[in-house]
Amino acid sequence: xxxxxxxxxxxxxxxxxxxxxxxxxxxxxxxxxxxxxxxxxxxxxxxxxxxxxxxxxxxxxxxxxxxxxxxxxxxxxxxxxxxxxxxxxxxxxxxxxxxxxxxxxxxxxxxxxxxxxxxxxxxxxxxxxxxxxxxxxxxxxxxxxxxxxxxxxxxxxxxxxxxxxxxxxxxxxxxxxxxxxxxxxxxxxxxxxxxxxxxxxxxxxxxxxxxxxxxxxxxxxxxxxxxxxxxxxxxxxxxxxxxxxxxxxxxxxxxxxxxxxxxxxxxxxxxxxxxxxxxxxxxxxxxxxxxxxxxxxxxxxxxxxxxxxxxxxxxxxxxxxxxxxxxxxxx
Amino acid sequence: xxxxxxxxxxxxxxxxxxxxxxxxxxxxxxxxxxxxxxxxxxxxxxxxxxxxxxxxxxxxxxxxxxxxxxxxxxxxxxxxxxxxxxxxxxxxxxxxxxxxxxxxxxxxxxxxxxxxxxxxxxxxxxxxxxxxxxxxxxxxxxxxxxxxxxxxxxxxxxxxxxxxxxxxxxxxxxxxxxxxxxxxxxxxxxxxxxxxxxxxxxxxxxxxxxxxxxxxxxxxxxxxxxxxxxxxxxxxxxxxxxxxxxxxxxxxxxxxxxxxxxxxxxxxxxxxxxxxxxxxxxxxxxxxxxxxxxxxxxxxxxxxxxxxxxxxxxxxxxxxxxxxxxxxxxx
Numbered sequence: 001x002x003x004x005x006x007x008x009x010x011x012x013x014x015x016x017x018x019x020x021x022x023x024x025x026x027x028x029x030x031x032x033x034x035x036x037x038x039x040x041x042x043x044x045x046x047x048x049x050x051x052x053x054x055x056x057x058x059x060x061x062x063x064x065x066x067x068x069x070x071x072x073x074x075x076x077x078x079x080x081x082x083x084x085x086x087x088x089x090x091x092x093x094x095x096x097x098x099x100x101x102x103x104x105x106x107x108x109x110x111x112x113x114x115x116x117x118x119x120x121x122x123x124x125x126x127x128x129x130x131x132x133x134x135x136x137x138x139x140x141x142x143x144x145x146x147x148x149x150x151x152x153x154x155x156x157x158x159x160x161x162x163x164x165x166x167x168x169x170x171x172x173x174x175x176x177x178x179x180x181x182x183x184x185x186x187x188x189x190x191x192x193x194x195x196x197x198x199x200x201x202x203x204x205x206x207x208x209x210x211x212x213x214x215x216x217x218x219x220x221x222x223x224x225x226x227x228x229x230x231x232x233x234x235x236x237x238x239x240x241x242x243x244x245x246x247x248x249x250x251x252x253x254x255x256x257x258x259x260x261x262x263x264x265x266x267x268x269x270x271x272x273x274x275x276x277x278x279x280x281x282x283x284x285x286x287x288x289x290x291x292x293x294x295x296x297x298x299x300x301x302x303x304x305x306x307x308x309x310x311x312x313x314x315x316x317x318x319x320x321x322x323x324x325x326x327x328x329x330x331x
Numbered sequence: 332x333x334x335x336x337x338x339x340x341x342x343x344x345x346x347x348x349x350x351x352x353x354x355x356x357x358x359x360x361x362x363x364x365x366x367x368x369x370x371x372x373x374x375x376x377x378x379x380x381x382x383x384x385x386x387x388x389x390x391x392x393x394x395x396x397x398x399x400x401x402x403x404x405x406x407x408x409x410x411x412x413x414x415x416x417x418x419x420x421x422x423x424x425x426x427x428x429x430x431x432x433x434x435x436x437x438x439x440x441x442x443x444x445x446x447x448x449x450x451x452x453x454x455x456x457x458x459x460x461x462x463x464x465x466x467x468x469x470x471x472x473x474x475x476x477x478x479x480x481x482x483x484x485x486x487x488x489x490x491x492x493x494x495x496x497x498x499x500x501x502x503x504x505x506x507x508x509x510x511x512x513x514x515x516x517x518x519x520x521x522x523x524x525x526x527x528x529x530x531x532x533x534x535x536x537x538x539x540x541x542x543x544x545x546x547x548x549x550x551x552x553x554x555x556x557x558x559x560x561x562x563x564x565x566x567x568x569x570x571x572x573x574x575x576x577x578x579x580x581x582x583x584x585x586x587x588x589x590x591x592x593x594x595x596x597x598x599x600x601x602x603x604x605x606x607x608x609x610x611x612x613x614x615x616x617x618x619x620x621x622x623x624x625x626x627x628x629x630x631x632x633x634x635x636x637x638x639x640x641x642x643x644x645x646x647x648x649x650x651x652x653x654x655x656x657x658x659x660x661x662x
């Protein structure tokens with residue numbers, strides 16, 4: 001294992017020091033490993049808290065800022081944060097309007113956020129939760145009952161962040177979050193494994209001439225291993241199960257081609273070109289595009305495709321100003 | 332070789348289709364492989380043209396937009412664009428105020444931009460050129476006479492782009508560009524090789540327990556191969572030759588920790604934390620930070636450090652609004 005780290009057990013703590021140094025617009029609580037906005041809004045805005053295992057950067061810490069999250073809890077690599085972290089974040093950001101927990105559907109995350117929400121309720125902080133589960137690859141997986149939460153989480157944090165920023169109340173914010181999750185579908189593939197620092201070796205083996213279709217963002221098994229193929233075929237393999245699962249022809253769509261972390265941006269754009277050709281052929285109207293590394297799996301090579309059905313209101317929220325390290329426009 | 336591509340010879344053409352589809356704010360001339368702003372400014376602004384071999388994305392095409400470049404010429408992977416491309420871009424973007432060519436110091440790029448500038452001069456377009464050469468690793472290299480141009484190119488395109496946007500004339504823009512290049516120093520390291528699609532195999536071999544210090548952005552040899560070491564030591568190895576070459580203690584500095592493409596963002600932030608600790612110890616004042624993948628080498632794992640000495644005026648230009656796919660704030 002060759003990595004830009006010191007001690008494998010201190011990777012997250014060390015990285016948080018770097019995030020703190022690089023981003024004066026953020027504040028890092030190193031004790032609880034929570035990233036906050038340096039200048040929180042003081043009005044009665046609904047607060048958004050997310051978090052999860054580290055190793056998916058910029059998700060979630062890179063999405064803290066005006067127009068997106070209020071706080072992100074950083075777990076160890078590919079390990080859920082503990083309830084204490086979520087509890088600290090929840091009570092810190094509440095301004096009396098309540099808090100939405102945005103949770104990717106992995107058993108540990110769901111359980112821990114659930115406990116934190118119960119504790120917060122005891123402290124008279126009203127908490128609602130949305131659980132993302134957009135990955136069509138598999139039902140029930142290594143760390144999940146039901147579908148896994150992947151790419152739609154990024155889009156949801158942006159859209160719901162905008163809704164909260166403009167003063168939508170907790171019920172309204174939760175309704176929008178559920179609408180986004182319901183309209184989003186994802187599928188991923190891996191060309192190489194990631195390497196978890198504490199393990200020190202690849203999570204899985206993959207031959208030089210095959211790829212894993214339906215890969216999870218922690219290297220969990222997907223649907224099948226297939227012989228390596230041209231990008232045009234890979235794009236079709238990502239798109240078909242998404243379109244089999246949901247109809248995207250009756251309104252505008254946000255198309256999101258996400259890098260797993262180790263594939264060059266040049267290749268991600270190339271894949272996006274293939275996807276767009278297929279979407280055009282399928283009669284799907286792409287209203288907005290997002291291409292790049294937003295929900296990663298350490299250095300895994302590969303990509304995922306997320307489609308999100310939207311209406312004018314969701315598009316307006318998507319276009320609203322956002323100012324975070326990972327996503328920034330109009331502000 | 333496993334890559335998200337179709338035909339190795341069509342990688343750049345195919346990727347440009349994806350860039351075109353993803354970014355309505357850009358316009359791609361597929362014949363000449365040039366990326367333009369979709370809505371160019373029509374006043375008499377000095378135009379900035381850059382370009383170079385592909386494989387370093389988001390550089391340069393991802394830096395086209397308000398506050399940065401007017402056009403970027405995309406060569407084949409790690410291969411200079413040809414003079415015809417630069418010529419087309421230069422005549423297209425000229426608004427009568429002249430054009431600045433921003434060229435990284437590689438023999439092919441310098442020669443081809445030079446020819447394009449001569450042609451343009453024949454067409455009565457005034458062209459000035461700045462050649463970046465900030466890499467302290469080696470003097471004369473596989474593709475370079477003198478020092479290589481690396482990370483400072485990103486910072487220069489941002490700062491000079493802001494100067495052009497606010498109406499600075501060509502002489503002024505060129506003076507600022509030269510000041511930025513003169514005040515910038517960089518040093519990189521690689522943990523793994525990149526794989527050029529047309530070659531189909533790693534550019535160089537590196538053992539599982541060593542890294543290459545002073546790596547070039549095309550995988551050109553650096554200074555030496557060293558046994559793998561903790562991030563704290565790697566940071567020192569990057570910083571020492573930079574500080575040996577230039578004094579950064581007598582004013583503010585922009586610190587830029589760049590990923591080569593294949594290292595997780597988590598590790599880049601971790602490295603930045605180490606760098607900041609060393610900069611503090613060295614009495615260097617960091618005014619602004621930039622951490623992420625901005626000038627990459629396909630899927631190479633590793634990073635580079637760039638320091639740029641700035642004054643209040645350069646900082647103001649750095650902070651000015653920019654709106655490009657790769658760098659965006661305040662707009």
